[in-house]
Amino acid sequence: xxxxxxxxxxxxxxxxxxxxxxxxxxxGETVEADESLLEVATDKVDTEVPCLYTxxxxxxxxxxxxxxxxxxxxxxxxxxxxxxxxEPLLEPEAVAADLEQEIxxxxxxxxxxxxxxxxxxxxxxxxxxxxxxxxxxxAEKEGLSREELQNIPGTGLDHRVTKEDxxxxxxxxxxxxxAASAVPSFKSSGEVEIIEMDRMRKxxxxxxxxxxxxxxxxxxxxxxxxxxxxxxxEKIKHKFQEKTGEGITFTPVLVYAxxxxxxxYPLINVSVEGDKILVKKDINIGVAVALPSGNLIxxxxxxxxxxxxxxxxxKVNDLVKRARHNKLTADDLANGTYTISNIGTFxxxxxxxxxxxxxxxxxxxxxxxxxxxxxxxxxxxxxxIKHMMFISHSYDHRVVDGSLGGxxxxxxxxxxxNFDTRITFE
Numbered sequence: 214x215x216x217x218x219x220x221x222x223x224x225x226x227x228x229x230x231x232x233x234x235x236x237x238x239x240x241g242e243t244v245e246a247d248e249s250l251l252e253v254a255t256d257k258v259d260t261e262v263p264c265l266y267t268x269x270x271x272x273x274x275x276x277x278x279x280x281x282x283x284x285x286x287x288x289x290x291x292x293x294x295x296x297x298x299x300e301p302l303l304e305p306e307a308v309a310a311d312l313e314q315e316i317x318x319x320x321x322x323x324x325x326x327x328x329x330x331x332x333x334x335x336x337x338x339x340x341x342x343x344x345x346x347x348x349x350x351x352a353e354k355e356g357l358s359r360e361e362l363q364n365i366p367g368t369g370l371d372h373r374v375t376k377e378d379x380x381x382x383x384x385x386x387x388x389x390x391x392a393a394s395a396v397p398s399f400k401s402s403g404e405v406e407i408i409e410m411d412r413m414r415k416x417x418x419x420x421x422x423x424x425x426x427x428x429x430x431x432x433x434x435x436x437x438x439x440x441x442x443x444x445x446x447e448k449i450k451h452k453f454q455e456k457t458g459e460g461i462t463f464t465p466v467l468v469y470a471x472x473x474x475x476x477x478y479p480l481i482n483v484s485v486e487g488d489k490i491l492v493k494k495d496i497n498i499g500v501a502v503a504l505p506s507g508n509l510i511x512x513x514x515x516x517x518x519x520x521x522x523x524x525x526x527x528k529v530n531d532l533v534k535r536a537r538h539n540k541l542t543a544d545d546l547a548n549g550t551y552t553i554s555n556i557g558t559f560x561x562x563x564x565x566x567x568x569x570x571x572x573x574x575x576x577x578x579x580x581x582x583x584x585x586x587x588x589x590x591x592x593x594x595x596x597x598i599k600h601m602m603f604i605s606h607s608y609d610h611r612v613v614d615g616s617l618g619g620x621x622x623x624x625x626x627x628x629x630x631n632f633d634t635r636i637t638f639e
Contacts, residue, residue: 214293218289219288229282229283233279234252236273237261244264244268258543260542271288348362348378430608432605432606436604452637472520483612498551498552499512502536551576554578562579573611574607574621576605576607582602
């Protein structure tokens, strides 16, 4: 038998740490691979962390309420001698040194989340002195005072307030108590209103700054005839609704067109590590979703090229719905390789999106508008009304030159203009 340290796995893009909510196994108990081992909270989700090995839990290296860095050891597990490990076993000193080096590397790209005074005061008033980052984020967004948060009955471990507790409270909350006004979410100074950024907005701001610093952005544009797609959707949307109980938007079609284009141009589906280009074999497409708070979150459709249009539609609808109800898991946000943003839903005709690191490209789809356009026929050129859309493609000029970025954009456009309108949902 041998002892292996289990590390805290990656919890999603840009998440550097999490808080331990509960330990689901006791020392000395048998654990199975993929069995839930502990529950943690980040500023985005509460989630259970699965065990990576089958064996005996020998020792916990963390305790409840600990803030744990991603990649650091959380438990020691006794496994069989013939168990193959993804990484060679390391002594604790070596693990600590590697972790310190990794944190130093990450610190150059991301700044640590700032906890404002209001969050600090809230986190100390619960009976057990703890609120998860997710609960604090919701409280901050909804303008809950520390007194009001303290009075919410908790159903979690040691009567802690869970995500469900605070959401249920907000659902039944008819008015903001007077006490809430004692802790305003903004300050007024003359004619200027100063609004404090919430935790997610701070993280988004830092990621955008980092991306512009890391990647030299170039953006190409193309105008696409969406008439075939528009007419097809109009023809099948009622039948699709009857068959699946779901609506069908343009987003699944856009994802489908991008996924097929990545198959043809796989060097768009890469990341950069030093002077090496890492070509990703899985096509995992992130879809930017606007939240009620005004922030954006990017859930990921893993292996998007393996879905048909029905599967893509159901997957997109599910992710969007859960994103807007704060029910995404860490896995829903992890391992994206390419991102799209449907800015047309806001009435915008075009934009220049910023790349999500460590990806090297992102595509934005503008509003579909009727406009006069010239089209060719065997009898000559004619002017007619078409449904036209601008597509913009921002890419990292370190590894994606103008020819690749432009050809990929043209391929996506061709996939849409030549969309197979024979697809039905009988």
